[in-house]
Amino acid sequence: MPAVPAAQQRPATDGGVRRRRAGRPSSAVLDKAGITAAALELVGRKGYDGLTMAALAKLLEVAPSALYNHVSSKQDVLLLVEDHLMSLVDVSSFGAAPWDDAVRTWAWSYRNVFAEHTPLIPVIAVLPVTDAPQTLAMYETVSKGFLDAGFPQERIISAIVALESFIFGSAYDVTAPEDIFDPGTMAESTPYFTAAVRGAAGTALRGYTQAPEGTEAAADPLRAADAAFTLGLDALVAGLGGLRKAD
Known part of the structure; x- marks a missing residue:
């Protein structure tokens, strides 16, 4: 044998x-x-x-x-990845909570998902959503939430893109060094910027964050990235909310 x-x-x-x-x-x-x-x-x-x-x-x-x-093709693989990541974004508050709260919950979830996958942001941010069922389902829920809240239909996509642009940039900020704005030996020659940096650090330490309860950020209010995201998101929600039609 x-x-x-x-x-x-x-x-x-x-x-x-x-x-x-x-x-x-x-x-x-x-x-x-x-x-x-x-x-x-x-x-x-x-x-x-x-x-x-x-x-x-x-x-x-x-x-x-x-x-x-x-x-x-590799494009098909990227569509699978995009669809998987978008399926993790929480859209459950649309239709169940006021529009501004729903947008905040969605945005925080979206940012946190992509903060874990920043190398993919430059690709997915410009990847067509064609034939991506989970991605399209996410956008469908968000679009209906905007429409039901009195948002002009012709402005919905522009509003989503504006929010996504901020979300993707903020996802990078989560992974940025804590001392990214440290002026170093140039502190004395940039007194206004240096004072602003120190003030921002103080704001973060005081726990300036309005992340939805139950999220990781809500339990960790010391990160400067969370304070910046809260400030920017509040401004966007307030500005976009002004476009809603009166009930």
């Missing part, structure tokens, strides 16, 4: 889980959810440039050709 090759006698394992041989996936182990999770892991490790079909196949331990049974 011929000897069985050692590689077949003792298949490689990872944490006690048998690893798949490349090129032989089954639908049970390779699906869109798994592809999405792997894509997020790759971006988290290597940034957007590290997300390639070859790298994705390697992480999933399949042949690149196997991926194309589920997605036709």
